[in-house]
Amino acid sequence: MGTLNPAQAVTEDTADIGVKPHYLVVMGVSGTGKTTVATGVATRLGWNFQEGDALHPQSNVDKMSAGKPLTDEDRAPWLELCRDWLREQVKLGKGAVLTCSALKRIYRDTLSKGLPVEFVHLQISPDVLTERMNQRSGHFMPPSLLPSQLATLEEPGDDEPVIRVSGEAPPPLILEKLLSRLRDRK
Numbered sequence: 001m002g003t004l005n006p007a008q009a010v011t012e013d014t015a016d017i018g019v020k021p022h023y024l025v026v027m028g029v030s031g032t033g034k035t036t037v038a039t040g041v042a043t044r045l046g047w048n049f050q051e052g053d054a055l056h057p058q059s060n061v062d063k064m065s066a067g068k069p070l071t072d073e074d075r076a077p078w079l080e081l082c083r084d085w086l087r088e089q090v091k092l093g094k095g096a097v098l099t100c101s102a103l104k105r106i107y108r109d110t111l112s113k114g115l116p117v118e119f120v121h122l123q124i125s126p127d128v129l130t131e132r133m134n135q136r137s138g139h140f141m142p143p144s145l146l147p148s149q150l151a152t153l154e155e156p157g158d159d160e161p162v163i164r165v166s167g168e169a170p171p172p173l174i175l176e177k178l179l180s181r182l183r184d185r186k
């Protein structure tokens with residue numbers, strides 16, 4: 001849940017010129033800046049936005065809040081809801097962005113099967129992540145779950161529909177970089 005607003009720092013003249021609708025899943029482990037970047041993209045381009053964390057069953061939120069990592073079984077119903085949302089957005093046809101950790105390849109395959117979904121992987125070092133998680137307050141995810149998040153992450157392969165962006169720059173710069181990558185992607 002980012003407090004920074006990258007969209008504010010983007011000037012009018014860099015606008016959304018040349019960005020056609022995409023269906024993005026901003027992925028990565030907890031604290032990478034998914035919400036910050038995804039809300040920036042959605043605000044800038046007028047696309048629909050869904051916070052993936054809001055689709056978790058309460059049992060998953062309770063489990064993570066108690067410092068216990070989710071299993072494949074825990075994540076399955078959540079991924080289905082994420083996929084339902086993406087499917088609906090593709091039907092609407094105006095572009096959309098979802099935050100979802102999508103840590104394993106099989107999760108990404110579930111989300112994108114038969115849909116024109118692309119993943120935005122925010123890459124960030126464990127040290128920066130730890131610092132961010134420790135500084136963040138008011139979020140259910142405890143920093144103690146970071147090692148299991150990192151151990152579970154399967155980096156997207158070159159055969160996957162992925163846009164890799166460094167998540168370490170200030171949010172406005174990440175947003176500019178991503179918009180430029182989207183403009184280049186037809």
Ligand SMILES: Nc1ncnc2c1ncn2[C@@H]1O[C@H](COP(=O)(O)OP(=O)(O)OP(=O)(O)O)[C@@H](O)[C@H]1O
Nearest residue numbers: 001002003030031032033034035036132136169171
């Ligand atoms: N590029 C950035 N530089 C510095 N701080 C950032 C950056 N992006 C996000 N942050 C801060 O790091 C914290 C995590 O960001 P955010 O909530 O967007 O991550 P997230 O990946 O959505 O996390 P989660 O999956 O746990 O909800 C927040 O306090 C946010 O303000």
Ligand SMILES: O=C(O)[C@H](O)[C@@H](O)[C@H](O)[C@H](O)CO
Nearest residue numbers: 029030031053070101103141
């Ligand atoms: O797959 C998972 O383990 C979960 O989705 C987590 O990644 C959290 O939902 C999220 O990142 C909140 O911090």
